[in-house]
Amino acid sequence: MSSQAWINLAYLAAAMLFIVAFKLMSGPRTAVRGIFLGAAGMAIAIVAALFEAPIREAVAARGSWPIGMLLVAGGIGAAIGATMALRYPMTGMPQMVALLNGFGGAASAFVAAAELWNKPVVARLAEEADKATPAALAAVGDLAPWTQFSIATALAGLIGAVTFCGSLVAFGKLEELPRFKKPWTDPNRHWINLGLAVLAVALVAGIAARPESFLLFLLLVIAAGALGITLTLPIGGADMPVVICLLNSYSGLAAAAAGFVIDNSVLVIAGSLVGASGLILTAIMCQAMNRSLVGVLFGGLGTTAAVSGDDVYEGKIKSAGAEEIAMILEGADRVVIVPGYGLAVAQAQHAVRELADALEKRGTTVEYAIHPVAGRMPGHMNVLLAEADVPYEKLREMDDINPTFPETDVAIVIGANDVVNPAARNDPSSPIAGMPILDVDKARTVVVVKRSLSPGFAGIPNPLFAADNTLMYFADGKKAILDLTAALQQS
Amino acid sequence: MLPLLLADAAVPEDPAAKFIRLLTVFLLAMWVGFEVITKVPQRLHTPLTSGSNAISGITAVGAIVAAGSVVSVFGTTFGLVAVVFAMINVAGGFVVTWRMLQMFNPKKK
Numbered sequence: 001m002s003s004q005a006w007i008n009l010a011y012l013a014a015a016m017l018f019i020v021a022f023k024l025m026s027g028p029r030t031a032v033r034g035i036f037l038g039a040a041g042m043a044i045a046i047v048a049a050l051f052e053a054p055i056r057e058a059v060a061a062r063g064s065w066p067i068g069m070l071l072v073a074g075g076i077g078a079a080i081g082a083t084m085a086l087r088y089p090m091t092g093m094p095q096m097v098a099l100l101n102g103f104g105g106a107a108s109a110f111v112a113a114a115e116l117w118n119k120p121v122v123a124r125l126a127e128e129a130d131k132a133t134p135a136a137l138a139a140v141g142d143l144a145p146w147t148q149f150s151i152a153t154a155l156a157g158l159i160g161a162v163t164f165c166g167s168l169v170a171f172g173k174l175e176e177l178p179r180f181k182k183p184w185t186d187p188n189r190h191w192i193n194l195g196l197a198v199l200a201v202a203l204v205a206g207i208a209a210r211p212e213s214f215l216l217f218l219l220l221v222i223a224a225g226a227l228g229i230t231l232t233l234p235i236g237g238a239d240m241p242v243v244i245c246l247l248n249s250y251s252g253l254a255a256a257a258a259g260f261v262i263d264n265s266v267l268v269i270a271g272s273l274v275g276a277s278g279l280i281l282t283a284i285m286c287q288a289m290n291r292s293l294v295g296v297l298f299g300g301l302g303t304t305a306a307v308s309g310d311d312v313y314e315g316k317i318k319s320a321g322a323e324e325i326a327m328i329l330e331g332a333d334r335v336v337i338v339p340g341y342g343l344a345v346a347q348a349q350h351a352v353r354e355l356a357d358a359l360e361k362r363g364t365t366v367e368y369a370i371h372p373v374a375g376r377m378p379g380h381m382n383v384l385l386a387e388a389d390v391p392y393e394k395l396r397e398m399d400d401i402n403p404t405f406p407e408t409d410v411a412i413v414i415g416a417n418d419v420v421n422p423a424a425r426n427d428p429s430s431p432i433a434g435m436p437i438l439d440v441d442k443a444r445t446v447v448v449v450k451r452s453l454s455p456g457f458a459g460i461p462n463p464l465f466a467a468d469n470t471l472m473y474f475a476d477g478k479k480a481i482l483d484l485t486a487a488l489q490q491s
Numbered sequence: 492m493l494p495l496l497l498a499d500a501a502v503p504e505d506p507a508a509k510f511i512r513l514l515t516v517f518l519l520a521m522w523v524g525f526e527v528i529t530k531v532p533q534r535l536h537t538p539l540t541s542g543s544n545a546i547s548g549i550t551a552v553g554a555i556v557a558a559g560s561v562v563s564v565f566g567t568t569f570g571l572v573a574v575v576f577a578m579i580n581v582a583g584g585f586v587v588t589w590r591m592l593q594m595f596n597p598k599k600k
Contacts, residue, residue, distance in 0.1 A: 014549075015520075018546055019527065021546070022527045022528055022531075022539075023530075025531045025542065026535075028595040028596055029596060031535060031542075031592050032589070032592045032596060035542055038542060042545070042581055042585070045549060045552050046552065046555065049551070049555040049556055050559070052555075052560075054556055054559065058560050062561060067559070070555055073575050074555075074574050076578075077575035077577065077581075077582065078582035080575075081579035081583030084583050085583040085586035085590065086586060086590070090590070093541070093591065096541075096583075096587055097540055097584075100541070100544055100545075100579065100580050100587070101544050101547070103576045104547045104550065104580035104584075106576045107548070107554055107574075108550045111550055111557050111569075114570040115553075115566075117565045117566040118560065121562050121563045125562075147506070148506045148510045248540055248543060252546075255547050255549050255550040255553075259513065260510070260513050260517075262557070263509060264552060264553065264556075265513065266549060267552055267553055268517050269517075269520040270546050270549035271547065271549065271550075272516075272517050272518075273524040274524075274544070274546055274547040276520075276524025276525050276528060277540075277543040280528050281528075281536060281539070281540065284533075370533070372533055377540065378536035379536030379537035379539075380537060382535075382595075383591055386591070386594040392534065392595050392596075
């Protein structure tokens, strides 16, 4: 078997390991094995890449320093990545994932740039026939019509640059850097996006026609980068999970495009797996908000609330303090905790866990109801609560836990708003009408921990707060829960 | 039969044929991806996102070949930057995912 055949076999093994890794992601225990198999696949693919013909030729011609150079660069990257991943607080996972995703996109764009630069050089070398190496000769054959190569290169550059810049903006938003606090709502933004998109497509066509012009590629990357920024800037708050999924999908598609550039099937397979995973998650997130992808990306919520908060809340709000709520909790058999993004902001996950421990000590059943879009990335609440050692089995999905609310004595809502708004179910004119929600209003008593009556991301009042069975507990999430636990333990 | 018999390493593959070969792989892998990933429970969506993010670092393979062939100064430089970025993505992605999954599986004390 030729050495190329061995390399391809290694790539095949890597691709199979990636598929198995995704397959094992179906349970928390098998997922650990899955992630090690995925890493093993990656290691196999990387080692195999070091034996590719162009590298062996470079080593034959120049000595072993090209390999050394690669090992140093790879080592630096791996050290930076691992350090970031180990140091970053668990609560900052959404922005960490966004940042890492950006690096992947940028890497694909740089691969495209390198290939575009190298290809004409290889061709020129090949023209000097006597000096040409066999690999260069093969490359000449590839060159004959450049179109496939150049379009794939342009696409890798385009998607890679959109991913990189979009991910950086997403990182800034999730990290809540002051500059990104307010979503960009310039009314001309659709025209700007359209203009940049048309420019990018024109540049892709230009590169297809004249792949030897590196300037066109540079312009494409700049236009695509700007597009990544202008597409992500208007998207705010609760829509971030969709953006994270979509960018994740893009980074996979960029890698797949790079695979078309260098004719490598493991890149195509891994890239399309990631692309598929991101697209599925995007669809799930959109469904969970009952909104279309186009609506999330371009619409904003659009509607201005016709109902003002005063009409809904006036005279109907009952507020309570820690002692009063502790008394109700004392008599409860079943308590469901409903976390939202506010829980992450208040960093109250450990306090919540302690409250649950105190309740369970008294013989109360405690479970957690997780809405698919609660938080800023898919599954955000699960990771947050898992960090506080909440057992995986107690984190229940929406469809699973909704039927149990009528048998629930107390539902404690912490930092969630739109995902528990009964208007989605009852009021067809509501901007969130039809969005699947957690039916907390069906619990015997609802305790809402919130700083004020301010609206959530959708900007609409929440009739839940004014319901007869609802008690508002106005306080900072963490302090509220700590006080509640203390009151419960004293009694 | 004749063209098949003549197909030899020295005769380069028709670029259109190559494109379709890769497109086949792409579409089949997408299909497998859809089938496998729809089975991942919602509770594991964050590790799924970060794990697939790590796997998108596969572009490291392309980066290594582009940089390691040392064909041109710029090509090599771009390739090396790509190697660094891709490895940040790979190492960071796997470590973050592993950390998350550790939390889902607390050690029995």
